[in-house]
Amino acid sequence: MAQERLEDLIKRTAEGDLSAYEALYDASAAKLFGICQHVLSEPEQAEEALAATYGRIWNEARQFQRGPHGPTTWLISMARETAVAQLRGRSASDAGFAGVALSSRPEMPQPSVLAAFSDLPKDRKQAIASAYLKGANYTTLAQDLDVPTETARSWLRRALTALHDRVSNG
Amino acid sequence: MADPVAPPSADDVALAAECALSLLETGDLDAAQLRAKEDPAFAVEIAWWQSCFAHLADTSIAPVMPPAHVRQAVLQSARGGKSPLRMWLKTTIAGLAGLALAAGITYFSLSSGLLDSEIAFDAMALLNADDRRLRIEAGLNAKTGVLTLARSQGRVAGDGLALQLWVVADGGAPVSLGLVPDETHWQASVPPLFRGVPLSLAISEEPAGGSPTGSPTGGILATGDLVAP
Secondary structure (H helix, E strand, O other): OHHHHHHHHHHHHHOOOOOHHHHHHHHHHHHHHHHHHHOOOHHHHHHHHHHHHHHHHHHHHHHHHOOOHHHHHHHHHHHHHHHHHOOOOOHHHHHHOOOOOOOOOOOOOOOHHHHHHHHHHHHHHHHHHHHHHHOOOOOHHHHHHHHOHHHHHHHHHHHHHHHHHHHHOO | OOOOOOOHHHHHHHHHHHHHHOOOOHHHHHHHHHHHHOOOOHHHHHHHHHHHHHHHHHOOOOOHHHHHHHHHHHHHHHHHHHHHHHHHHHHHHHHHHHHHHHHHHHOOOHHHHHOOOOOOOEEEEEEEEEHHHHHEEEEHHHHHHHEEEOOOOOOOOOOEEEEEEOOOOOOOOOOOEEEOOOOOOOEEOOHHHHHHOOOOEEEEEEEEEEOOOOOOHHHEEEEEEHHHH
């Protein structure tokens, strides 16, 4: 669905427009469910996370306009945050950075993101994917890599900085 | 405060990525959340990473059709149905607590918060306009239709403006319950026709004296469903 249409649906959802909310669900639920399933492999858990995500979307749609993200980023971030929080047994907004009011959108050359990420060595890709989509923390990552936690941290931070530079200089 | 012209340091780039990846633990996390609120450059970095990772997820994860019952629960919840609402209401309230703490507002639970906890209400609602630092709790006596309200301290609206409270019956048009007063505790009366149906409350920003039309004319700042506690 076109970003403008999604954006319009989110804005109308923020005003309490139920038919817009319904259309928003229909336009985005499959994408967000894919993400919830990725984080939480048990079907019931994934379904609960999806329902909780839309509950938050309904409640926090106002935040979308005050934030820097495009509609797809916002929706995916909501789903990912909710699912990871559920995985960790915590409430979604505890660890979130939602609600930060920004006036400008960060520039993101998207083709560069894909290229830069796929160019990363496999272990770095896996670590980032684990953190983003499996809620892995440094302890888990360190175990996966069979290194001390602090080593895993400095290793990942270097990889992230390198990724940032690749994307930025694209 | 970071120099707005200089590019972010490698440390800040990495820290912002860690925020977006939820890799920070308590102490570091609290500090980062606070910094994100006070340092726009840092907040932009976090947003950059969120956008980056969301794009990767968008392009690599296949959509999966969720079961129909989830759709039903989600829409029912928004319309004010009881059981699905309770599930995410608990999550939402816990989530709001986190937001409130991060914003430096003391959080009160619904049962022992702004409203007098001695009184048993048939239904309660929580309206949170966190960027205004305004929280309103409402408790309804279903038999009498009396709505008891309590709000957090602080000025309600800017010069020439007022906040107006509305009640909405399932699918209906909003009906005014008056302006949010200077007092922190007040009462309103829910019209008899509205009793016994799912209700929600809303706050809108209006010109001083309230909406001239009898319907909300300004932005809706917060909404909350009245649900059995």
